[in-house]
Amino acid sequence: MSDLPDDVSGDDLDSGDSLESPDDLASPNDDESPDDADSPDDADSPDDADSPDDADSPDEIDGNRKSAATASGVLEYLVKALVDEPDGVEVDAVDRQGGVQLEVRVAPGDMGRVIGKRGRTAQAIRAVTRAAAVKDGVEVNIEFME
Secondary structure, eight states: OOOSOOOOGGSOOOTTTTTTOOOHSOTTSSSSHHHHHHHHOGSSSSGOOGGGGOOOOOEEEETEEEEOOOHHHHHHHHHHHHHOOGGOOOOEEETTTTTTEEEEOGGGHHHHHHOGGGGGGHHHHHHHHHHHHHHOOOEEEEEEOO
């Protein structure tokens, strides 16, 4: 069966004629959507802004040398938590060829607490500090100085 009304036959239609209403014939481009009318300016996009990667790294010193700021801070925190005299704790970073050497100085009575039985406390401090140095991107060696 055909979709044509009873009074219209298929022979009466030209190839260009259709039975659709004029509203159906409007092109989809005739309607302007509100999204197209007020498009944001591409110059204000966040991609154009300076990213933090463009800035110099705060850890870089003199071009190739790097500090171990995070590792040094973690080391100082750990040692101060262990000793009786936290004000007597000093951590100095010395750049070496293979990385950074962190030198720890404590009050004379606190050295035993930092070293621990069989050096286990010192080894644990070294392990945690080396893990923190990964964030700094450097290798560290920790020395407990008298």
